[in-house]
Amino acid sequence: MKSKAPLVMMEQMVMILVFALAAALCMRAFVLSSSLSEEAERRDIAVLLCENAAESCKGMQKLGGGAETEPYTVYYDAGGFRTETDPAYRVQVEPLEVEEPLAQTLAKAVVRTFDEATGKELYHLEFAWQREVS
Amino acid sequence: MERRTKERFSPPALGGSSLLVVFAVLCLTVFALLSLSTVRADGRLGDVAADAVAGYYQADAQAQEILARLRMGEVPAEVESRGSVYRYSCPISDSQQLNVQVKVEGEDYQILCWQTTPSGEWEPDNRLELWDGE
Numbered sequence: 001m002k003s004k005a006p007l008v009m010m011e012q013m014v015m016i017l018v019f020a021l022a023a024a025l026c027m028r029a030f031v032l033s034s035s036l037s038e039e040a041e042r043r044d045i046a047v048l049l050c051e052n053a054a055e056s057c058k059g060m061q062k063l064g065g066g067a068e069t070e071p072y073t074v075y076y077d078a079g080g081f082r083t084e085t086d087p088a089y090r091v092q093v094e095p096l097e098v099e100e101p102l103a104q105t106l107a108k109a110v111v112r113t114f115d116e117a118t119g120k121e122l123y124h125l126e127f128a129w130q131r132e133v134s
Numbered sequence: 135m136e137r138r139t140k141e142r143f144s145p146p147a148l149g150g151s152s153l154l155v156v157f158a159v160l161c162l163t164v165f166a167l168l169s170l171s172t173v174r175a176d177g178r179l180g181d182v183a184a185d186a187v188a189g190y191y192q193a194d195a196q197a198q199e200i201l202a203r204l205r206m207g208e209v210p211a212e213v214e215s216r217g218s219v220y221r222y223s224c225p226i227s228d229s230q231q232l233n234v235q236v237k238v239e240g241e242d243y244q245i246l247c248w249q250t251t252p253s254g255e256w257e258p259d260n261r262l263e264l265w266d267g268e
Contacts, residue, residue: 004148007147007148011148011149011151011152015151015152015154015155016155018155018159019155019158019159022159022162022163023159023162025166026162026163026165029166029167029169029170032172033166033169033172033173036174036177037173037176038171039177040176040177040180041174043180043184044180044184045184047184047187049182050187051187054191058209060139068160073220076198079181101206102199102203102206103200104206105202105205105206105241106198106199106202108195111234123184125187125191126191126192126195126197126201127191127194128194128195128198128202129198129202130198130202130205130243133141
C-alpha cells in the first residue's frame, strides 16, 4: 500500500499558505478598522472641544471676557483634558469680522480643533453671541 | 516492540487540516467584516452627530444675528412681533428648528425662549381602536 504521508504533507503546506494569505488580508482589515476607529474618536473629541470652547467663550462674555479682540489657543491631551505638556489637540478661537452697525451688538468667532501631531484640522465651528452694551 | 510501534503509526487523516484552516479562515473573515462594519457604523453616527452640532450652531448664529438686529431697532421680515416681544425660528435641519422668543427694549433684551423643537407637524396615530370608556 502506498503511504499517504507526502499527500498529507502537501495538503498541510497548501493550507498553511492559504491561512497565511487569508490572515494577511484579515490583518489589513483589522488595521484599517483600528485606524478608522481612532480617526472617528479624534473627530468626536474635536467636536466636543469645539462645543466646549464656543460655550465657554459665550459664557466669558457675560463675565467681561471672550474672544472679541484677541485669538487664543488652548491645548488638550488625548483624553480631552486641558494640558500644557504633550498635547494631542490644539483648540484655536479666532474672532470674526462683523459688519457695521451690527458689530455694536453682535460678536462672531470661529473655533478650530487641530490634531497636534499632524497639524490637520479636525473640526471647526462658527458661533455668535450678543455684545453687552455698557 | 519498535516494529509494532511503526506498524501502529498512521498519518493524520487526509482533509483534517483543510477543515481546520477553512474554519479558522471563515472565523477570521467574519470577525474582520464585523469589525469593519462596526467601525463604519460608528463613523456614520459620528458624522451625523457632527452635522447636528454644526446645524445647531449655524441656527444659533442666525438667531443671534436676528436678535442683534432687533436690538439695533431693525425688525427682519421673518420676525413676528407683539409689543416688545419678538418671536422667530431658524432651521437646524429638515426635522428641527430653533424657536426663539425675546423681549427687546432698546439694546436691553431678555430671552424668554431659546428652544430646539421638531419642525414637522405632529400627526396622532389613530389606527388602533381603543376603548373610550363607553
